[in-house]
Amino acid sequence: MKLTRRGFNAAAGAAGLTLGLGTATQVFGAGDAKPKVVVIGGGTGGATAARYVAKDSKGGIDVTLIEPTKRYYTCYFSNLYIGGFRDYESLGHSYDKLASEYGINVVHDWAVSVDRKKKVVVLGSGAMVPYDKLIVSPGIDLKFESVAEGYSLADQAIYPHAWKSGTQAKLLKAKVEGMKQGGTFVMVPPPNPFRCPPGPYERISMIANYFKKNNPKAKIIVLDPKDKFSKMGLFKDGWERHYKGMIDWMPLSTLGGLKGIDTSTGEFKTDLDTFKADAGCVIPANTSGHIARIAGLANDKGWCPIEPASMKSQVDGDIYVIGDASVASAMPKSGFSANSQAKVCAMAVRGELTKSKVFPAKFANTCWSLIGPDDGIKVGATYKAGAKKIEPTAKFISKTGEDADLRKATYEESVGWYDGITKDIFG
Ligand SMILES: Cc1cc2nc3c(=O)[nH]c(=O)nc-3n(C[C@H](O)[C@H](O)[C@H](O)COP(=O)(O)OP(=O)(O)OC[C@H]3O[C@@H](n4cnc5c(N)ncnc54)[C@H](O)[C@@H]3O)c2cc1C
Numbered sequence: 001m002k003l004t005r006r007g008f009n010a011a012a013g014a015a016g017l018t019l020g021l022g023t024a025t026q027v028f029g030a031g032d033a034k035p036k037v038v039v040i041g042g043g044t045g046g047a048t049a050a051r052y053v054a055k056d057s058k059g060g061i062d063v064t065l066i067e068p069t070k071r072y073y074t075c076y077f078s079n080l081y082i083g084g085f086r087d088y089e090s091l092g093h094s095y096d097k098l099a100s101e102y103g104i105n106v107v108h109d110w111a112v113s114v115d116r117k118k119k120v121v122v123l124g125s126g127a128m129v130p131y132d133k134l135i136v137s138p139g140i141d142l143k144f145e146s147v148a149e150g151y152s153l154a155d156q157a158i159y160p161h162a163w164k165s166g167t168q169a170k171l172l173k174a175k176v177e178g179m180k181q182g183g184t185f186v187m188v189p190p191p192n193p194f195r196c197p198p199g200p201y202e203r204i205s206m207i208a209n210y211f212k213k214n215n216p217k218a219k220i221i222v223l224d225p226k227d228k229f230s231k232m233g234l235f236k237d238g239w240e241r242h243y244k245g246m247i248d249w250m251p252l253s254t255l256g257g258l259k260g261i262d263t264s265t266g267e268f269k270t271d272l273d274t275f276k277a278d279a280g281c282v283i284p285a286n287t288s289g290h291i292a293r294i295a296g297l298a299n300d301k302g303w304c305p306i307e308p309a310s311m312k313s314q315v316d317g318d319i320y321v322i323g324d325a326s327v328a329s330a331m332p333k334s335g336f337s338a339n340s341q342a343k344v345c346a347m348a349v350r351g352e353l354t355k356s357k358v359f360p361a362k363f364a365n366t367c368w369s370l371i372g373p374d375d376g377i378k379v380g381a382t383y384k385a386g387a388k389k390i391e392p393t394a395k396f397i398s399k400t401g402e403d404a405d406l407r408k409a410t411y412e413e414s415v416g417w418y419d420g421i422t423k424d425i426f427g
Helices: 005-015 044-057 078-082 096-100 153-157 168-178 199-214 232-242 290-294 335-354 404-426
Strands: 036-040 062-066 071-073 092-094 105-107 111-115 120-123 128-130 133-136 140-143 184-188 219-223 247-250 258-262 267-270 274-276 279-282 285-288 304-307 319-321 362-372 375-385 390-397
Touching: 036 044, 036 128, 044 062, 044 096, 044 133, 044 335, 044 404, 078 168, 078 199, 092 404, 096 105, 111 290, 133 335, 168 199, 168 279, 184 199, 184 274, 199 219, 199 232, 199 247, 199 362, 232 247, 232 362, 232 375, 285 290, 304 319, 319 335, 335 362, 335 404, 362 404, 375 404
Parallel strands: 036 062, 036 133, 062 105, 133 319, 184 219, 184 279, 219 247
Antiparallel strands: 071 092, 111 120, 120 128, 140 285, 258 267, 267 274, 362 375, 375 390
């Protein structure tokens, strides 16, 4: 399917189209003999995949990256921003190098549908982008209606989730800083599975760190829809050491679940009691990004099954799903994982399109968390592609009682990781 010149102009104008190497017609591949890879989502998974396909094919493959925002703000380290350890702009990354140095056609628009029969992605502007291989990395959507009676999408302005890239993190920080002295902050983590399993608990630590300095009589009440969480022993040990008496974590078995939220009074109702919030953070259940679901790539649980050796969709042989939207079995939904899966996927895509050599898939993940100043912990693993699932090959985790030097080194390692991965994603 070709894009007409009129259609292209409209698309370029409406979408603020950024061109890489090509001319207008090359962007959408009319008459171009090169194989075409289209990537939906310029976050951690998508931007890595686009860069690796472009870089390693050395101009042999036409790569188009579709992403609505012009600057990507990482969720990773956004907790550190809330805790006062980073500034907001340090989380932002531009797409300029992907276009200027790697020749990727970066198109700032939404992918609104995928015509899998015709192998075309339809953009919000109406433009159509044909592909030979499509890589889908739209991250997550939030199931606002699943939280509790009385809670809906509009309430994200009152109790920000800050669980997707963008300004919600700023809003949450303002809520934390604006809470009255000695007030109660209510935190509702999401049920499994969700992106960044230690993330809500690092966030609790960072909010507590802010309160310790600026609002020392404040309390944090955690109404958890689960009975356990990632690095639980390490976090609880850290909370006891840094924030004694400030954090009250309540599991599902104690609460009996969240039954309702009255946003006008700040009341959170559970079987156990009703808790009154002066400020709060509610993170709804996660599901795969809308575009993956409407393209028919998701299972009945809302996540996209893949073949472990390549991240190819189990539903469509010309589509790959990477990052949080995929079913990556033992691998947690993290930026580290998405970046690692993107490289496996890029190699497989190149192999299919240019017959380049494909090596056995190897994946890795580490999730670092900061509990207090210079008190870093981590959990991680390496993985291989099993016959049906991605399987761990080795695991590691920090231990309670580690000395302060090791914890500081772990934190510093995470800062090095951040600098390294963002360079690996955006060039
Ligand atoms: C508070 C917090 C802390 C975290 N900390 C860590 C950490 O320390 N380490 C770590 O490894 N991970 C961490 N994560 C997890 C990490 O952010 C995600 O796992 C990672 O971003 C997943 O990458 P992705 O490509 O799947 O999705 P994303 O990075 O979210 O990218 C998805 C992109 O797709 C775009 N998109 C969506 N729909 C469309 C569409 N229809 N058309 C075009 N584009 C579309 C979006 O605009 C977005 O840019 C954290 C997450 C949170 C919330």
